[in-house]
Amino acid sequence: MSNKNKSLSSLALQKFKKNFWGVFSLGIIICIGLISIFAYVFAPDGSKNANQMHLSIHSKWPGFEVQMLTIPSQIETKQSFFSKLFFGKENTDTEIPIQSYEVKNDVLHYVEYASDGLEGLEKQIELSRFPNSNYQEFIENRSFLFGTDKYGRDYLSRVLIGSRISFFIGFVAVFISLIVGLFMGSLAGYYGGKVDAFIMWIINITWSIPTLLLVIAITLALGKGFWQVFIAVGLTMWVEVARVVRGQIISAKEMQYVTAARALGFNDYRIITKHILPNIFGPLIVISAANFAAAILIESGLSFLGIGAQPPMASWGAMIKDHYNYIxxxxxxxxxxxxxxxxxxxxxxxxxxxxxRDALDVKT
Known part of the structure; x- marks a missing residue:
């Protein structure tokens, strides 16, 4: 007779694998996570925040192509490989969309791009501005798969880099909410009495305040910025975790294994962390997944209102705010x-x- 692992975790994993939409969605999350981490590898515009503006080609349709002249900068920038990989290249070169060009007497004459059938300005630049006078390496046909935004920036690059905020705010917010929620919920559920009444009073007050209003208040108190939004969202989501943990601990603390742990003389900290919390981990996983989605929506709303991630940082919510009138x-x-x-x-x-939730439900 073969020995098969019949633990609850393995059974839950088998049930999860049978859920097509769950596995498919997990694959999407992993793909978006990898894209957000290595956004500058996939983004056509590898500059910091994909913030290369070309006002002459603003709001172009997906698939738009144009010739791009890059004029090298005389400023030398020293940047490590990992800095370029995760934070983008500090690009000091000048990029100019052009319609045509020709070389006369060691001078490059070019016509700037102009839309709506207009004729652009004709300008010139000495070939000595290019290394070894090799100007051809600095003129390329550039295509914009998602078009350009109202500032002429590559929209695909902005979307890819904007995934970072929406994706990582889920992790940071859920991490903060778990720390605060586990602590408050454990105290309320395990000790009960006045401790429970006081913590539930705090939870009910926090619960009664509209989430978006509370986040706005915390954000204004901490200041506008990247990490301030993460902290603000996390500090408003702990009440749900605390209520779940409190209810689960109230049920679990009467179980026989908790009574046995008390009889063995274990302290309260060990009983809560080593015996109770591991047995209520299932509901925490489910609520954490829901909080991920809620955090993404809250951050998008804050960015839409202009108090989230600040320009030129790319954010999906801010991109909707900048272009909703284009509908x-x-x-x-x-x-x-x-x-x-x-x-x-x-x-x-x-x-x-x-x-x-379905995989961790022992009744199914």
Whole structure:
């Protein structure tokens, strides 16, 4: 007779693998996670925050192509490989979209790009500005797969780099909410009495304040910025974790294994951390998945209101804010693309949460 692992974790994993949408959504989350980490590897515009502006080619349709002249800068920048990989290249070169060019007497004459059938300005530059006078290496045909935004920046690069904030705010917010929620919920559920009444009073007050209003208040108190938003979102989501932990501990502390641990003389800290919390980990996983999705939506709302990630940092919510009026101007894709990305990521986390709930349900 073969020995098969019948532990609850292995059974839950087998049930999760049978859920097609759960596995598919987990694959989407992993792909978006890898893209967000290595965004500058995949982004066509590898400059910091993909912030290369070309106002002459603003709001162009997906698939737009143009000749791009790059004029080398005389400023030398020293940047490590890992800095370029994770934070983008500090690009000091000048990029100019052009319609045509020709060389006369060691001088490069070019016509700047102009839309709507207009003729651009004709300018010139000495070939000595290019290394070894080899200007051809600095003129290329550049295509914009998602088009350009209202500042002429590559929209695909902005979308890829913007995934970082939406993705990582879930981890940071859930981590903060778990720390605070586990601590408060454990105290309330295990000790009960006045401790429980006081913590539940705090939870109910926090719960009664609208989430977005509370996040705005915390953000204004901490200041606008990248990490301030992460902390603010995390500090508003702990109440859900605390309520779940409190209810689970109230049920678990009457179990026989907790009574046995007390009889053996274990202290309260060990009983809570080593015996109770590992047995209520299932509901925490489910609520954490739901909090991931909620954190992404809250951050997008804050960025849309202008108090989230600040320009020039790319954020899906800020991209919708910058281009929502283009929906009625004939270019709705500028707002729909980041909106679809938010919807896809939130839906993936919700489906994973539903799959985990079904897998961890011992009754099914």
């Amino acid at each position: 009625i101007l004939g270019k709705p894709y500028l707002a729909l693309i980041p909106g679809f990305c938010i919807m896809l990521l939130v839906m993936a986390f919700m489906l994973v949460g539903n799959a985990l």
